[in-house]
Amino acid sequence: MQEDLKAPEERGKEVSEGAGSEELVKMEGIHKWFGEVHALKGVDFSINRGTTVGLIGDNGAGKSTLIKILAGLIERDRGRIYYQGEEVEIESVRESQQLGIETVFQEQAIVDPLSVARNIFLGREKVHSFGFGKIMNDRKMLEETEELMEDLNLNIASPDQEAEFCSGGERQGVAIARAMFFDADVLILDEPMRALSVSGKEKVEEYIKKARDQGTGIIYITHDLHRVYPVADRFVFLSRGEKEMDIRKEDCSQDELSKLYRRGEE
C-alpha cells in the first residue's frame, strides 16, 4: 500500500474537465463503538475531486468520529475505506497525510507553548538535514508562516509568537493555515468557522472555493446550514450515527434543505 503513496509535490493539481467526477474517498458501512455508545451505525460516505460536501448534523451525531477515522486518529470497528479506488487501511494521522488528506480538527490541535510557526509545521518541520539528524530551519518556517498569515489575513503580531497568546480566532486561523500549507487532495474542516470574525469566515470561504476549483475534495462539517449552503455542492446529513440523507445542491433549495434538516432533528 505504501508504495502507492505519492509524494506531496507529485500530487497533481492537473485537474481539467474531469473535475468533480473522480472519486477520491469512499467509506462503506463504517461502524464505531465507544464502549456501549454506538457512535456510527454503518455509515457510507464518499467525496469526489473538486467538490465540497457539507457534512451536517447535531451535536453527537457522529460527524467528528467519521472524519477522525478518515484522518487516521481513531480506528473504525467495521467497514471499508477506499482511496482513489483502492482499499486502504489508515492507521495513523501520518498515513492519512501521506495519502493526501489534511484535517482541521474541531479541537484545533494547537500546542500552547510552541510558536505559531512551529505549530504550523509541527510533525513536518522544514529542516537542514545532516548525516546524524535533522536540525530545524526556523528561518524558513517563519518566512513561510508570515506568507500564510498574509494570505489568510491573520493579524498575529509575529509568526514567532507563542500560540498561547493567540485569540480564539487566531488559533483557528493557525489550524487552517496548517492545512492550507500542505495542500491536500482531500481537505477536512471540522467546524472551521468557530471563533472566526466575519472577515475571517469570508477568507476561509474564499479559500474553500479556490481549493475546490483546483480539484480538492472538501468535507466541511457544521451544523450551520446557512453558512455551508453557498459553498457546498452536496449535503450529507448525519443523525445519531446514521446517514439520513445525501443530496445534491441542484436537487434542493436552501429552504427545502433547512426544512429537511429540522425534520431530521425531531
Add this chain to the structure above:
Amino acid sequence: MNTSGKDIALWFIQNFVWLLAGAFFVVFSVTLGRMFFNLNNLHFIFYVSSMVGMLVLAESIALISGNFDLSVAQNAGLTAMLTGVLIVKFNIPGLVAIFLTILIGGILGAFNGYFIGKRGLNPFLVTLSTYLMFDWLTYVIRQTSILDLPGIYMFPGSGKIGGIYAAIFIFLIAAILLFLFLKKATYGNYIYAVGGNPDATVMVGVNAGNVVFWVFVLSGALSGIAGLLYTGYAGAITSTLADGKMFMAFAGAIIGGISLAGGRGTATNAVGGIILIGIIEAGLTMMMIAPQMQGFLKGVLVFVAILINQFRTSFRKRLLMPS
C-alpha cells in the same frame, strides 16, 4: 514593536534562578568570607553539582515531556552496580564499561518508557514501581562495595583535566547538547509538543507514544552517566550510591523553572537550579547547619520555588497576553 521595558521584564523572570543563585552567592560570601569565597570551594561546588546535575537534566526532560521520573537516582545506583558486577565478572575494559553504563541506564529507562509511552500507564505509578524495584535489585545484586575498578572507568567522576574536574566538563557538555537538542532538533521540538498538548501532537501526525518512550530512554542514559560520576566521586560502587538524590533532581528542575505541567523549561534553567542548590548546600554546610535542618531549609526552598514559578507564569501571561 515596543521592546525594551517588556523584554527586560521577561528576561528577568525567565532567568530568575540565576539572579537567586547570584544573591545567595553574595550572601554566603559576605557572611562566611574567605572560607566560602575562594576558588577551591567554588570548584568543589561545581564538581558536586555536576553529578546531581546529570540527574536534574534527566528529570528535566521527563518534566518537559509532561511526565516525571521518580526513578532517576535509583537508576543511577542500579546502573553503576550492574556495570560494576559485569566489570568484575568479565574483566571489561574501562572504556567499554563507560559505554555500557550509558547503555544500561538507557535500557532501564526504556522499561519506564515502554509502559508510560506505549501502554499509556501513569508515569507516577510506573516510576514509583521502578524506583522500588531498582532500589531492591541494587541491594540484592551485591551487598558489598566494588572497589577495584579500572582507572579509566573512575576518571569521569574523579579525574581532572587542566586542574578542573572532568565531571564538570561532562556535565556542561551534556547540558549544552541537551539544550541544542531541545531547541533545534525536530525530536526536541516534539518533546515540548508532547508536554504542551499530547492530543494535539497526535493530531498533527507525531507518534507521541514514541516520543515519550525515547524521552525515558534519554532520561535513563543521563541517569546512567550520573551513576558513573558518582562512582568516581565515591571511589567505589556501593548499594547506596545515589540514594536520596531523586528529591534533589526534582528540586533542581523545579527551582530552575521547569514547568510541572510540561511543555516549558530549558536546559539552561535546569543548570541554574543545580547551581543554586549547590551554592546553598555548600553555604549551609559551612555554617555548620545540622543536616536535618538543611533538609528542612531545602524543603522551604522548593516551596518558595513553586510559588515563584506560579508568579512567573501569571506575570508572563500578563506581559504577553494581547489586550
